[in-house]
Amino acid sequence: MTRLLHAVTLVLALGAATTPLAAQEVTRTEIRRVDAPGSTTHEVIVSRLEVAPGATIPRHTHPGDEHMVVLEGGEMKAPNGxxxxxxxxxxxxxxxxxxxxGxxxxxxxxxxxxxxxIVEKGQPFMTLAE
Structure with a gap:
């Protein structure tokens, strides 16, 4: 798990419900979106993320925290190979x-x-990194 946490600095999360990202076979299907408890400025978005063989998750950020749990595992290749x-x-x-x-x-x-x-309302869900 420690190895995963180090690698995770490079990893997952994407935008927009049930849409492929960057014309690749990376799909995020939104399951639920609700206001964050006790907040008028944040919302909670739960999604299913699927990364097809050969597809690349673009480097990006979010306007709030992302938590991830692997449901179907595999191997991912970092830019350094x-x-x-x-x-x-x-x-x-x-x-x-x-x-x-990445x-x-x-x-x-x-x-x-x-x-x-858990993201700020009204902000872009995902911003691509350079």
């Missing part, structure tokens, strides 16, 4: 504004994760 395993049940946290992503599914099956975002 390192292969990073993602096992069923692995978790990760990406704090607001932290650049993550990984490519190196396996033969989709990698699937459940993501929960």
């Amino acid at each position: 390192k292969i990073i395993p993602f096992a069923l049940g692995d978790t990760a946290l990406f704090p607001a504004g932290q650049v993550h992503g 990984l490519t599914n190196a396996g033969t099956t989709p990698l699937v994760a459940l993501t929960t975002h």
Whole structure:
């Protein structure tokens, strides 16, 4: 799990309900969106993220925290060529504004994760990083 947390600095989370991202086979399907308890400025968005074999998650940030749980694991390839395993049940946290992503599914099956975002209302869900 420590290896995953180090790798996770590069990893997941994406924008827009049931839409492929960057013309790749990375899909985020929104499951639920509600106001964050006790807040008028933040909302909670729960989504299913699927990364097809060969698809790359773009490097990006969010205007709030993202929590991730791996539902169907696999291997992701970092830009430096390192292969990073993602096992069923692995978790990760990406704090607001932290650049993550940039990984490519190196396996033969989709990698699937459940993501929960606690983000500022009215802000773009995801901003691509340079």
